[in-house]
Amino acid sequence: MKNLYLPITVDHIARVEGKGGVEIVVGDEGVKEVKLNIIEGPRFFEAITVGKKLDEALAVYPRICSFCSAAHKLTAVEAAEKAIGFTPREEIQALREVLYIGDMIESHALHLYLLVLPDYLGYSNPLKMVNEYKKEIGIALDLKNLGSWMMDELGARAIHQENVVLGGFGKLPDKATLETMKKRLQEALPKAEYTFELFSKLEQYGEVEGPIIHMAVKPRGDVYGIYGDYIKVSDGFEFPVEDYKKHIVEKVVEHSFAKHSFYKGEKPFMVGALPRLVNNAETLYGRARELYESHRDLLRPTNPFANNLAQALELVYFTERAIDLIDEALAKWPIAPRDRVEVKDGFGVSATEAPRGIVTYALEVKDGRVAYADIITPTAYNFAMMEVHVRMMAEKHYNDDPERLKYLTEMVVRAYDPCISCSVHVARL
Amino acid sequence: MEGKVRIGFYALTSCYGCQLQLAMMDEILQLLPHAEIVCWFMLERDSYEDEPVDIAFIEGSVSTEEEVELVKKIRENAKIVVAVGSCAVHGGVQSWEKDKSLEELWKTVYGDGKVKFEPKMAEPVENYIKVDYRIYGCPPEKKDFLYALGTFLVGSWPEDIDYPVCVECRLKGHPCVLIEKGEPCLGPITRAGCDARCPGFGVACIGCRGAIGYDVAWFDSLAKTFKEKGLTKEDILQRMKMFNAHNPKLEEMVEKIFQGVEE
Numbered sequence: 001m002k003n004l005y006l007p008i009t010v011d012h013i014a015r016v017e018g019k020g021g022v023e024i025v026v027g028d029e030g031v032k033e034v035k036l037n038i039i040e041g042p043r044f045f046e047a048i049t050v051g052k053k054l055d056e057a058l059a060v061y062p063r064i065c066s067f068c069s070a071a072h073k074l075t076a077v078e079a080a081e082k083a084i085g086f087t088p089r090e091e092i093q094a095l096r097e098v099l100y101i102g103d104m105i106e107s108h109a110l111h112l113y114l115l116v117l118p119d120y121l122g123y124s125n126p127l128k129m130v131n132e133y134k135k136e137i138g139i140a141l142d143l144k145n146l147g148s149w150m151m152d153e154l155g156a157r158a159i160h161q162e163n164v165v166l167g168g169f170g171k172l173p174d175k176a177t178l179e180t181m182k183k184r185l186q187e188a189l190p191k192a193e194y195t196f197e198l199f200s201k202l203e204q205y206g207e208v209e210g211p212i213i214h215m216a217v218k219p220r221g222d223v224y225g226i227y228g229d230y231i232k233v234s235d236g237f238e239f240p241v242e243d244y245k246k247h248i249v250e251k252v253v254e255h256s257f258a259k260h261s262f263y264k265g266e267k268p269f270m271v272g273a274l275p276r277l278v279n280n281a282e283t284l285y286g287r288a289r290e291l292y293e294s295h296r297d298l299l300r301p302t303n304p305f306a307n308n309l310a311q312a313l314e315l316v317y318f319t320e321r322a323i324d325l326i327d328e329a330l331a332k333w334p335i336a337p338r339d340r341v342e343v344k345d346g347f348g349v350s351a352t353e354a355p356r357g358i359v360t361y362a363l364e365v366k367d368g369r370v371a372y373a374d375i376i377t378p379t380a381y382n383f384a385m386m387e388v389h390v391r392m393m394a395e396k397h398y399n400d401d402p403e404r405l406k407y408l409t410e411m412v413v414r415a416y417d418p419c420i421s422c423s424v425h426v427a428r429l
Numbered sequence: 430m431e432g433k434v435r436i437g438f439y440a441l442t443s444c445y446g447c448q449l450q451l452a453m454m455d456e457i458l459q460l461l462p463h464a465e466i467v468c469w470f471m472l473e474r475d476s477y478e479d480e481p482v483d484i485a486f487i488e489g490s491v492s493t494e495e496e497v498e499l500v501k502k503i504r505e506n507a508k509i510v511v512a513v514g515s516c517a518v519h520g521g522v523q524s525w526e527k528d529k530s531l532e533e534l535w536k537t538v539y540g541d542g543k544v545k546f547e548p549k550m551a552e553p554v555e556n557y558i559k560v561d562y563r564i565y566g567c568p569p570e571k572k573d574f575l576y577a578l579g580t581f582l583v584g585s586w587p588e589d590i591d592y593p594v595c596v597e598c599r600l601k602g603h604p605c606v607l608i609e610k611g612e613p614c615l616g617p618i619t620r621a622g623c624d625a626r627c628p629g630f631g632v633a634c635i636g637c638r639g640a641i642g643y644d645v646a647w648f649d650s651l652a653k654t655f656k657e658k659g660l661t662k663e664d665i666l667q668r669m670k671m672f673n674a675h676n677p678k679l680e681e682m683v684e685k686i687f688q689g690v691e692e
Binding site: 256 | 440441442443444445449450452453455457458461466469470471472473474476490492493495496522523525526529533534537542543545546548567568626627629630631632635637664667668671
């Protein structure tokens with residue numbers, strides 16, 4: 001069939017992590033085709049780690065994605081520990097979650113201020129905002145610095161944290177450092193709240209309003225957080241993380257090095273901050289709970305742009321939560337950094353909440369080596385849904401100036417905060 | 430360099446960690462009055478991959494046929510080309526199984542699925558174009574960027590580090606992970622510059638800055654220590670391949686380490 005118009009394409013979407021593009025084909029009857037082209041090369045993470053020593057594979061997995069390297073490290077380590085039959089002590093678990101929250105704070109602050117906000121304020125680059133938006137850039141840097149410092153102290157580094165090992169940590173910060181961390185988190189709270197106020201005033205485009213299936217990990221102990229043993233779907237269904245393959249299928253699509261995921265065989269779904277809130281808001285507490293109650297109309301489960309505001313709400317929540325977790329650890333001080341682990345054969349699955357949604361690791365360990373690895377990243381879960389929303393935006397605006405259409409569709413993609421390199425690990429079929 | 434320096438940051442296939450490390454540096458704000466960012470997709474919507482620049486920073490490994498063309502284009506347009514990070518310098522962790530065929534890896538992960546782009550086995554940028562300078566690490570340290578940028582801006586040339594992580598580790602006074610714990614620490618053969626970050630946390634070095642390209646005295650005593658701790662030649666070789674798979678001297682180096690040591 002002949003098209004009347006040239007395809008409208010963004011070859012390389014800016015201000016996201018990784019390389020992807022949008023391609024929209026318009027025909028006589030409107031929008032014919034919408035594709036998110038994922039052009040980042042494949043990296044075969046599952047294939048290259050099979051047969052490798054477990055600790056070496058665990059050092060490589062975080063390299064799937066820098067924005068969520070702590071998420072990858074901690075999820076891979078949990079899957080490995082489940083496989084070998086080891087459960088970390090509560091205080092170690094609490095400190096691992098503080099490290100994970102460092103990633104959450106840094107990632108949300110970077111995404112909101114440096115990747116999303118420039119669109120709303122009419123800048124092509126966040127660095128250009130420095131003079132006119134001193135306060136906002138200052139807050140962005142403060143929150144980002146706090147998150148990366150937490151990862152430096154607990155993970156040895158803000159990107160690719162080698163300090164997390166089977167059985168615990170290589171080394172723990174001293175008590176005074178944890179007390180300073182608590183103080184810095186307390187000082188960050190008003191900045192997190194300012195971020196929420198700021199993002200509550202931004203437009204959420206009605207063009208993409210519609211039903212969404214939300215998926216999130218059901219938090220352990222019924223306290224809003226990162227770890228869990230069940231996946232919760234917004235249609236009311238719940239399943240153990242081990243059963244992820246029964247309910248989610250992955251398909252290779254021709255225009256992408258990353259696969260697409262579907263629930264119940266064919267349904268696109270969303271993961272991320274908004275799905276966490278939609279499914280688990282009743283487990284929030286503190287100031288975040290109050291903000292959630294007073295802004296429910298803006299945190300709409302039907303609009304992907306609400307994901308930005310949901311992240312801002314999480315900045316408030318996780319800042320408070322980290323303080324409580326540090327208190328929990330301090331109550332048990334002094335803490336031994338690691339337990340002796342015996343690497344036995346076994347199979348383990350872990351699903352946790354990375355900044356941009358569920359990340360799943362399934363690892364089989366045999367003779368101290370990885371015998372099987374399957375990894376699904378949040379962005380891979382999200383792609384199919386993202387394409388639906390880009391299409392909705394395109395259908396409303398395909399007659400507009402192509403530059404405006406590009407701008408709006410890029411904003412849809414950015415609202416998902418996609419980690420494109422992270423999606424290109426690609427899971428084994 | 431006179432006037433505003435035109436800078437481009439280009440991404441090939443990677444985790445984007447090198448760019449993130451750079452984006453996380455508050456110091457980058459001090460650079461802005463002196464630099465014009467021509468291309469940096471991670472932060473700049475108005476980015477252009479085919480404009481002339483003074484300095485081109487390239488991160489990521491060459492992993493598609495499209496990226497082969499891209500690096501050639503960048504080289505043509507740049508006065509100085511800097512390979513940034515383990516992927517661009519050494520091919521990255523995605524090169525760990527570089528001796529397997531692409532078809533085999535593809536089949537394991539994608540099955541019979543086909544994609545319209547042309548994938549290839551990951552390679553360092555240097556396999557395709559001349560690289561003028563390298564910033565090592567996975568990710569590089571912030572001071573690596575400051576040192577490189579600073580020296581370029583004053584019209585000078587950054588120097589390579591020619592001593593191993595062990596030197597920094599001894600200076601810091603950390604307990605030796607290899608000798609005291611018997612762990613396969615690659616500190617003795619890995620390029621320094623990280624202040625012995627991982628051994629400082631009691632974790633064995635995985636060699637993310639790559640092997641030093643020089644013979645040092647450590648090699649001679651290492652063989653004995655590795656052997657005494659029960660580490661085999663094969664294990665050390667595999668471990669070194671994580672970040673060094675494309676190093677042409679790899680086997681030779683491991684051979685030298687284990688020279689005269691009976692397995």
